[in-house]
Amino acid sequence: MKSLISALAIAAALGTAAFAETIATGDLGLIIERANGSVLLVDQSERASLARIEGLGDLSHASMVYSSDERYAYVFGRDGGLTKVDIVERKIANRVVQAGNSIGGAISDDGKLVAVSNYEPGGVRIFDADTLELVADIPTDSKTIGLVDAPGRRFVFTMWDTGETWIADLSGSEMDITKILDMGENPYDALITGNGRTYITGLFGEDGLTALDLWDDDPKPIRVLPNYGRGQEEMPVYKMPHLEGWALTGSEFVLPAVGHHEVLWIDANTLEETARTKTYSQPVFAMARPDGRQVWVNFAHPMNDTIQVIDTVSKEIIHEFKPGPAVLHMEFTPRGHEIWLSVRDENKVKVYDTHTFELLREIEADSPSGIFFTARAHRTGL
Structure with a gap:
């Protein structure tokens, strides 16, 4: 009996030790420190930084996605680096430099599977998420933008130079690619809705946007707001809006207008304009609070010290404040x-x-830009 008790005690002790080492990742996130090639591990509930992970290369225009178990982040660097970060062990798990200039x-x-879109040499490369071994190389003879995941083990991406959108389906034993032409002149970014149905790309070379219905067996380009901005004085574009930050609030999209001081409201079903809201300057991100009641907007240089908050019922600005110089990114809990x-x-x-607009905490970070919480692991397109 004494031996049995001792054995149980040892097992209990080992179990307790193992449990003590278990780390819940649901409250965690990473912040890009763009100047130093590092990321900052943070805890959103504690509003605190936990660790700095270094050695990720050029992060001047970096983004990331998460594994479904929220343990690994895949960071896409401007130097073509694809870095797999283990946020439990707080270190780089693997890293490959797969191109000369990647863009998400x-x-x-x-x-x-993890896919990377490239400016140089162009195209999309797809890697095994576990080992980072190359699975597929898709040359496009163009800078690729707007790469998103779609249901059914598919990736959708668009070409800046040729104005085409391709859908790469990797659900079978052989990859199948669908090519959609005439998406418009110089597409610069794109988004996909959370249900995986609607893919929208913004156009830099012409006014308006182009959408695809991915539920259609043979998707065709759908022109959206083909004349927005026509007749208005053209303004310099200091920073391109980011379509990942476009908002879907109930039945409407809220989109930053390229080169204009306003956001556009579009019916999500008909894709027709419903309203415009004048803003402080050229919007970069227009991001919806998860409940859809507010849209938070930041702005391009040199007016990037200001945030405006729009009420989605009245479509009016209800709050404006200046957090500080160069507000680059926002992330809701x-x-x-x-x-x-x-x-x-x-x-x-x-x-x-987000209700009182009170400042709750300041966290030191080296040249912070993108903020990415692990909740993104469970959302299509993020």
């Missing part, structure tokens, strides 16, 4: 009670209450 990526719905803002030129991330 996506992870398949089953979490098995999963239920939207707080928002984190990267203020690059103050080397800080600032956390605000």
